[in-house]
Amino acid sequence: MDIAKLRRLSTSTIILGSHPGIVQSILDYDYMTGREKPTIAGIVTRGGRRTERYFWGETEVVVPVYASLSAVSEAKRKEINAVLHVQSGRRVLEGMKEAFDMLPKLKVAVVFAEQTPESHSLELGKIAKKKGILMAGPASVGIVIPGVLKLGAIGGTQHPQLVSARVFEPGDTAVISTSGGMVNELIHTVTGSGLRISFGLALGGDRFPLTSPAEAFLLAEKDTSTSRIVYFGELGGQDEYEIAELIKEKKITKPVFVYIAGTVADLFEIPPQFGHAKAMASVKSETASAKKQAMRDVGATVFDSFSELAPALKELASDRVELIPSRLIGDRRKFQLISHLSGDSLTGDVQLLGRDLRETVEAHSYASLVLAMLLGEKDINAPRLVEFTDYVLRLLVDHGPYVSGALNTIVSARAGKDLVSSLASGLLTIGPRFGGAINGAAGAWLTGVSSGSDAKTFIRSQAGVIQGIGHKKYRLDLPDPRVSALESFNIKNGRYLTFARDVEAITTGKKANLILNVDGAIAAILLDLLESELGYGPEKLRELVDIEFFNALFILSRSVGFTAHYLDQRRHDEGLFRMTPEDIRYLG
Amino acid sequence: MPRRKISEFRAKQMVANALHAEYTGWSIVSDVSLKDTLEALDAKVLYVVKVDQAVKGRFKKGLVLLGIKKSGLKKAIESLREKGYDSFIVEPQVEHDQSAERYLAMTLNRDGTMIAWSEKGGIDIESNQESITSKHLDDKTNWTALAKATKLTVDQLQALHVMLQENHISFLEINPYVSSEDGIKILDCAIEVDDAGAYFTHAWSERDIRSPKSGKQYEEEILVRRLNAKSPASFNLSVLNPDGAVFLLLSGGGASVVVADEVYNQGHGKQLANYGEYSGNPNQQETEQYTSALLSLLLASKSKKKVLFIGGAVANFTDIANTFTGVIAAIDAVADSLRDQNVKVFVRRGGPRQEIGLAKIESALEAYGILGSVHTPETPLTEVVRLALEEIK
Numbered sequence: 001m002d003i004a005k006l007r008r009l010s011t012s013t014i015i016l017g018s019h020p021g022i023v024q025s026i027l028d029y030d031y032m033t034g035r036e037k038p039t040i041a042g043i044v045t046r047g048g049r050r051t052e053r054y055f056w057g058e059t060e061v062v063v064p065v066y067a068s069l070s071a072v073s074e075a076k077r078k079e080i081n082a083v084l085h086v087q088s089g090r091r092v093l094e095g096m097k098e099a100f101d102m103l104p105k106l107k108v109a110v111v112f113a114e115q116t117p118e119s120h121s122l123e124l125g126k127i128a129k130k131k132g133i134l135m136a137g138p139a140s141v142g143i144v145i146p147g148v149l150k151l152g153a154i155g156g157t158q159h160p161q162l163v164s165a166r167v168f169e170p171g172d173t174a175v176i177s178t179s180g181g182m183v184n185e186l187i188h189t190v191t192g193s194g195l196r197i198s199f200g201l202a203l204g205g206d207r208f209p210l211t212s213p214a215e216a217f218l219l220a221e222k223d224t225s226t227s228r229i230v231y232f233g234e235l236g237g238q239d240e241y242e243i244a245e246l247i248k249e250k251k252i253t254k255p256v257f258v259y260i261a262g263t264v265a266d267l268f269e270i271p272p273q274f275g276h277a278k279a280m281a282s283v284k285s286e287t288a289s290a291k292k293q294a295m296r297d298v299g300a301t302v303f304d305s306f307s308e309l310a311p312a313l314k315e316l317a318s319d320r321v322e323l324i325p326s327r328l329i330g331d332r333r334k335f336q337l338i339s340h341l342s343g344d345s346l347t348g349d350v351q352l353l354g355r356d357l358r359e360t361v362e363a364h365s366y367a368s369l370v371l372a373m374l375l376g377e378k379d380i381n382a383p384r385l386v387e388f389t390d391y392v393l394r395l396l397v398d399h400g401p402y403v404s405g406a407l408n409t410i411v412s413a414r415a416g417k418d419l420v421s422s423l424a425s426g427l428l429t430i431g432p433r434f435g436g437a438i439n440g441a442a443g444a445w446l447t448g449v450s451s452g453s454d455a456k457t458f459i460r461s462q463a464g465v466i467q468g469i470g471h472k473k474y475r476l477d478l479p480d481p482r483v484s485a486l487e488s489f490n491i492k493n494g495r496y497l498t499f500a501r502d503v504e505a506i507t508t509g510k511k512a513n514l515i516l517n518v519d520g521a522i523a524a525i526l527l528d529l530l531e532s533e534l535g536y537g538p539e540k541l542r543e544l545v546d547i548e549f550f551n552a553l554f555i556l557s558r559s560v561g562f563t564a565h566y567l568d569q570r571r572h573d574e575g576l577f578r579m580t581p582e583d584i585r586y587l588g
Numbered sequence: 589m590p591r592r593k594i595s596e597f598r599a600k601q602m603v604a605n606a607l608h609a610e611y612t613g614w615s616i617v618s619d620v621s622l623k624d625t626l627e628a629l630d631a632k633v634l635y636v637v638k639v640d641q642a643v644k645g646r647f648k649k650g651l652v653l654l655g656i657k658k659s660g661l662k663k664a665i666e667s668l669r670e671k672g673y674d675s676f677i678v679e680p681q682v683e684h685d686q687s688a689e690r691y692l693a694m695t696l697n698r699d700g701t702m703i704a705w706s707e708k709g710g711i712d713i714e715s716n717q718e719s720i721t722s723k724h725l726d727d728k729t730n731w732t733a734l735a736k737a738t739k740l741t742v743d744q745l746q747a748l749h750v751m752l753q754e755n756h757i758s759f760l761e762i763n764p765y766v767s768s769e770d771g772i773k774i775l776d777c778a779i780e781v782d783d784a785g786a787y788f789t790h791a792w793s794e795r796d797i798r799s800p801k802s803g804k805q806y807e808e809e810i811l812v813r814r815l816n817a818k819s820p821a822s823f824n825l826s827v828l829n830p831d832g833a834v835f836l837l838l839s840g841g842g843a844s845v846v847v848a849d850e851v852y853n854q855g856h857g858k859q860l861a862n863y864g865e866y867s868g869n870p871n872q873q874e875t876e877q878y879t880s881a882l883l884s885l886l887l888a889s890k891s892k893k894k895v896l897f898i899g900g901a902v903a904n905f906t907d908i909a910n911t912f913t914g915v916i917a918a919i920d921a922v923a924d925s926l927r928d929q930n931v932k933v934f935v936r937r938g939g940p941r942q943e944i945g946l947a948k949i950e951s952a953l954e955a956y957g958i959l960g961s962v963h964t965p966e967t968p969l970t971e972v973v974r975l976a977l978e979e980i981k
Contacts, residue, residue, distance in 0.1 A: 021905055021940075090787050114822070114868075117756050117785040118591075118696060141904045153904035158940045161902075179842020181867070185901035188938070188965050205841055207591070207758075208698055234845060261845035264852040264860070272826035273590055274848075275841020275865050280590055288849075305853055306846050306970040 001134040003199050003223040006108055007148050011039040012079045014072070014103070016095050017087035018045040019112070023063065024054050025157040026084075029150040031057045032159065033168060034326030039149070041080060044069050050543070055333050069102050073539060081107045084142070084151050089115030092138060096124050100131065110152045111137030111210065121208045128210060134219075136211055139204035139276070141180035144187075146170040146197060154183060154202055159329045164188075168325040171196020173313075174220035176213065177232035178205045179261075179276065186230055186309075193310050194317030198226040205276025207237060214242035221252050228255045228316070230309070233291065235262025236280050240291040247298040256300040259309060262288035354378045367393060374552050375534075375544075382533035385526075388489040389553065392522055395482060396554050398561030405429040409562040413569035414577040426562035430555060432467075439550040441468025441523035445496045446545060448503070450538045455502035468500065468520020469507050476512040486521045494528030497521070523550055591758045591780045593642035594796040597677045599779035602755075602791055603762060606747040607740070609772040613679040615640065622665060625678055629658040633680050637664045640677040642778075642798040647711070654681060675798060684773060686710065689764030691720065692738055694748060696758045696782075701725045701749060705738045709764035725749060739767035755792065756785020806830070808881040812864070815877055823878050825864035832861025833891040833980045837882055837915065839900035839937070840867050843969060847897065850973040859980065861889060869906040875914030883922050887929065893980040895960070896933045897973060898949070902965045903939025912937075912945035916952045923956040932979050933958050936972035938965035 015023055023040060030038045042064045043052060051062045066072050072080075080103045087095055092111055099106060109128070116138035128135045136143050142152015146167050155165045162168075165187050173195045177183035183202040190197055201216055203209040211219075213233060220226045229252075233240055240260065246252045265271040266289060273280055284290055296302045303309050352360040353372055364372065367390035372380045380386065401410055409426035417425070430436055444466055448458040459466070474480040490497050500516055500523075507514035516524075530536040530544075544550065597615035604611035614625040629635065635658070639651035646652050651673070656664045665676055691709030695702045704722035706713065713720075721737070723729070731742045738745065752760060759780035766773045779792075786794055812825040834851055838844035844865035851860050862885060866878055886894060898915065919926065919933075926933075933953050937946065946962055953959035960979065963972050 025905075089784055115784040117788065118758055118782045119753065119756060119785070122696075122698070122700075155904070156902070156940065157905040161938075161940060165902075177842070179840065179901075180904055181840030181901035182842035182846065184904055184938075185843060185965070185969065188902050189968070192966070212698070232842060234842065259846070261842060261849055264845065264848040264857065264863070267852060267857045267860070268828070272828070272863050273824070274845050274863070275824075275867070305850060307850075307968050307974070310968055 001107060001132050003145065003219055004225070006134065006143075007145055007225075009081055009107060009149070011082050011149055012041045013039050013082040013084060013151065014041055014069070014080050014099070015043045016045075016069075016083060016085045016099065017091075018043065018047070018052075019086040020052065020054075021157045022084070022086060022112075022153045023052070025153065025155075025159070025162070026150055027054050027056060027061070028159040028329060029155070029162055029167075031329065032162065032325035032327050033147050038063070039082070041076060042066055042072060044072070053335060055329075057327065057329055058332050060335065069098055071539075077103055078105060081105045082149070082151055083109040084112070085109065085137070086112045089113040089117070089138065092116040093120035093124060097127070100127055100133075106131070106133055108134045108143065108149075108151065109136075110140050110142045111135065111204070112140060112142075112152060113137075114139045114206075116206065118206070118208050121206060121210060125208065125210045134211065136201060137204045137209070138206050139180070140209075141183060141202045143202070144197075144200040146199075152202070153180070154200055155187065156184065163325060163328070166191035167197065167200070169196050170198060170225065172198050172225060172227040174198050174223065174226040174229045175200040176203065176216045176220065176229060177201070178203050178209070178213065178234055179232055180204070182232045182261075186232055189310050190230055190313060193313035195313055198223060205234065212242070213239040214246060217243050217246060217252050217256075221254055226254065228257065230257045230313070231259070233258065233260045234276060235260070235265055235274065235288040235291070236276075236286050238285065241285070241294055244294045244298045244300075247295075247300060256295070257309065257312065258292070258295050258300050258302045259306055260288045260292050260295070260302070263292075263304075365390065370553075370556065374549060377534075380534075382529065384489065384491070385529040385533045388525060388529055391486070391489065392526075392553050393557045395486070395518070396557035398558070398564065401565060404434045405558065406562060406565050409565045410569055411577045413566045414574055416576075419563070419566055422566045423559065423562050426565070427555060427559065430551070430558070435554050435558060436551050437467045437517075437519035438523050438526075438554055439545060439548050441466075441500075441520045442527055442541075442550040443545040444468060445500055445520075445524050445527055446538060446541055449495055449499050450542075455499065455506055458499075459503060459506055466503065466507070468517060468523055469504065470514050471517045472513070474513065474515060474517075476508045476515060480515065480518065482518050483516060483521045486518070486525060489529070490525050491528055491532050494525065494532070496527035496531075497524040500524040522553075526550065590783070592783050592797045592799075594779050594781055594792050595640045595642075595675060595677070595798050596638070596777060597640055598792055598796040599760075599777045600774055602751060602779065603748070603760070603774055603777050606751040607744045607772055607774075608747075609774065611774065613677055616665060616676040616678060617674065622662070626658065626661060629661065629678070631658045633658075635661065635678050636681045637661065637668070638677050638679075639668055639671075639673045640675045640798065641673055643673075682773065682775075684766050684775070688766050688768070689775070690739065690767065691761075691763045692740075692765065693759070693761040693763070694725075694752055695760075696752065699724060701752060703734065703745075703749075705734075713763055740772065744772070751791070755789040756782045758782045806885065808885050811881050812878060815874060815881075819870060819874050821866060821868035821870035821874060823864075823866045823870070823874070825862060825878070825881060827862050827885060829858065829861050830885065830888065831890040833859040833889070833893050833895065834977070835861045835882060835886045835889075835894065835896045836863065837879060837896060837898040838865040839903065839906060839911070840865060843899075843901035846901075846969060847899070847973055850970040851977065854974060854977050856977055856980070859891070861885065861891075865900070866911075867906065870911060870914075872910050872914040872917070875911045876917045877914075879915045879918035880921065883918060883926070886931065887922060887925050894929060894931045895976045895979045896931060897935075897976045898933060899936040899963075899969070899972065901938070901969060903937070906939055907941055908937055908939045908945030909941035909948065910945075912949050916949055919952065919956065919958075923958070927957045931958055932960035932976075934960040934962075934972055934976040934979075936963040936965075936967060936969055 027038050044066045049065050083099050142154035144150045144154045155167045173190050175186045180202050187200050220229045292302050350357045368386040371389050405426040408429050409422050412422035412425040504516040616622050635656045637653045637656050653664045689710040691706040691713050693704045704720050706719040708716045708719040735742045761778045764775050806827045812823050816823040950962040
């Protein structure tokens with residue numbers, strides 16, 4: 001891997017772990033470089049959220065969140081070429097190995113965590129080298145290539161900081177540092193002196209950085225845009241001797257400017273542990289003084305005080321016209337309290353689904369409007385699905401006063417409660433045992449079909465009841481007429497209904513009333529139609545199950561039934577409902 | 589965070605275990621373990637008692653007591669405790685032929701494990717450097733030849749290597765050991781572990797780690813260590829000279845060393861009171877606690893002139909406004925004492941929300957009458973250190 005290749009990369013990044021400040025700063029950088037869309041393709045973190053909201057300039061943008069790397073679609077994984085790992089040190093080896101396995105196009109990765117075990121770094125370093133992946137870290141604030149890439153906190157996490165670091169305009173000075181804070185300080189010193197950076201690389205202060213200082217120097221040497229190297233090193237380790245050797249062998253020919261921190265350690269018999277993991281000199285050759293001498297001996301410019309760096313760089317700078325980023329970000333950033341797709345009144349007129357309310361309403365039937373709104377789609381071109389939805393909305397409208405929800409509505413109405421309270425008491429009854437089975441059935445069919453296993457294996461894997469299967473009255477020899485009616489909407493070879501029927505064939509073998517019921521049939525046919533007419537894949541369908549889309553149709557439809565029961569009770573005005581002792585079994 | 593030594597006792601146990609060698613020893617870290625050890629000792633045997641705290645040159649410092657009887661153990665421990673130590677190892681005193689002492693070390697480096705050995709082991713190994721042979725362990729390693737050279741068996745050498753790899757051990761030194769027909773005797777042994785690996789091994793734990801410092805710890809250092817253990821951010825503080833004149837409240841592992849270097853380079857190393865830093869975006873309360881610990885050291889210093897330097901490089905993600913709010917709260921609590929002692933405070937810092945943070949601290953310091961000066965990253969870090977040092981000249 002070399003820097004020139006990274007400059008040509010069309011960056012697509014996955015963030016492993018959650019670090020909103022860093023993610024926002026990368027989006028800000030992308031925006032200010034004039035990119036059309038963010039380089040961040042997604043965030044992998046547990047916590048159950050599907051998206052996180054960020055700013056793109058001054059407007060909002062939604063970044064997808066995945067529970068694991070395997071939840072990212074294969075097609076998308078094939079586009080990812082950069083990884084930023086911001087989880088804890090314990091998770092570095094596991095997380096990065098998974099990334100290596102699952103991201104075939106990976107080219108560059110940054111590991112932010114401190115406390116990564118040394119042996120884990122060594123193992124990762126070996127794999128990365130074999131695969132030609134450039135890695136920075138552990139404990140790295142990242143890599144920045146002006147105008148192209150900012151992977152990590154490097155340069156700052158607030159947009160005004162990025163502007164003052166002047167990291168948008170490419171230059172010819174490479175900045176390499178073992179320290180995250182000092183890489184930023186160096187960038188400021190370089191750009192404040194009138195030079196610009198060709199790239200900035202924070203290697204991290206661990207004993208075994210994934211990219212060693214010597215390797216970083218070779219990257220800079222190879223990079224034709226770089227004409228000098230500014231380096232910050234520390235006491236501890238032997239890295240600078242490797243660099244000195246490269247200079248001696250003329251493998252590094254570009255001018256080198258060096259500061260090595262830690263001469264203060266000379267003061268102590270047993271020096272304290274300085275800030276970074278490797279910053280402890282156990283033998284003389286590891287002291288800052290010895291390493292500075294070694295670099296001086298091969299002709300590098302070595303500074304004793306950090307103050308000497310800026311004047312030395314100023315001499316190299318020519319007058320330049322200050323360029324500002326392509327786009328700046330103002331301070332009018334405010335997260336909207338709610339994000340929504342269904343309505344919008346920014347212009348003053350009420351809008352629905354992207355068009356004027358009346359226009360939308362007149363263009364839709366009730367069923368297609370319901371479907372579009374529930375799916376969050378502006379346009380629905382799915383005639384069969386709309387027709388089916390219409391039928392379902394009618395079919396589920398009422399099932400008599402016997403069922404739990406209707407009964408609760410009736411009891412409330414007779415207790416003198418108002419319409420909304422009575423309706424609510426009925427609706428609140430809807431759950432896993434009453435009316436809520438469509439969603440459960442959809443989840444079951446989806447799991448069965450996605451797993452690729454046959455119905456028998458699927459049934460064995462299900463503990464207890466399978467939602468969508470079984471009826472009190474109807475049986476194999478007395479089929480549910482509503483299911484037959486629903487089936488007339490099914491497409492040919494719909495795989496979800498086929499699977500549901502396969503399951504039924506086995507369960508009815510055990511007991512004749514374990515047939516596919518109305519809930520199971522609606523779920524299967526909806527899945528088939530959403531797939532065939534709207535092109536929804538398993539991932540999208542799973543999302544619909546997770547957000548309870550499939551129950552929404554029942555709730556909507558049955559609200560009419562409950563309301564009717566309420567009005568009916570009010571019309572007859574039968575007075576307070578009360579059970580008799582014969583209805584109650586006393587256990588005392 | 590770095591490589592750290594574990595107790596000799598635990599190291600010997602681990603090595604003996606790997607080599608299938610016998611080991612007899614006791615670790616004393618408390619009165620309870622002292623009582624347990626006393627119960628186990630044999631009245632007829634002579635023992636050696638050593639400070640087990642990663643201290644170099646124990647013999648010369650009188651931290652190894654020879655010929656201790658069971659009846660004298662309590663007194664021996666007390667005498668070492670008085671010197672400020674609190675971790676000890678007790679072993680039967682064994683006679684052996686000093687000329688048979690051998691040296692063996694294994695070190696984890698970038699290319700894997702490096703093994704080093706010598707026939708001339710013992711305390712003078714450093715002056716016998718030329719007798720040490722070292723080799724990389726890899727697929728081509730001739731284990732039989734190594735076994736012959738070290739007088740260990742192939743199984744024993746490989747067991748040591750596996751022990752290193754599986755337990756996040758960065759460095760192992762057995763010096764000396766004696767190999768004879770009676771088996772292997774490990775006379776002294778040191779292990780450095782990679783403490784980031786603690787989660788992945790059961791062979792050692794945080795409790796086995798020994799700090800090379802003597803038992804004398806400043807209350808403020810202990811407080812900061814506790815703070816560090818609790819927080820996802822990182823804190824450290826070492827007192828270098830309790831009566832120093834230059835106090836540093838620094839942020840960032842790299843910049844903090846640059847600042848300390850500058851104090852030293854300018855010829856004020858001896859007046860440097862402390863080294864320490866915080867990083868990783870700590871919250872307000874944490875920075876307040878850290879600052880309070882430092883200020884308590886500052887106020888206790890007997891130096892006539894005192895200066896406090898607050899700052900660091902340009903932070904990547906540490907929020908300057910937040911962290912400085914904590915710093916100001918801590919200063920506020922002792923502002924009168926600081927003014928009475930004529931302390932001047934210099935600040936230089938950059939990073940997220942620096943304008944707010946710097947403005948706040950400048951007006952606070954001015955109000956307290958302890959303002960030196962406050963600088964943005966436009967002024968080089970080390971320039972501000974020099975300004976601060978002017979105060980104590």
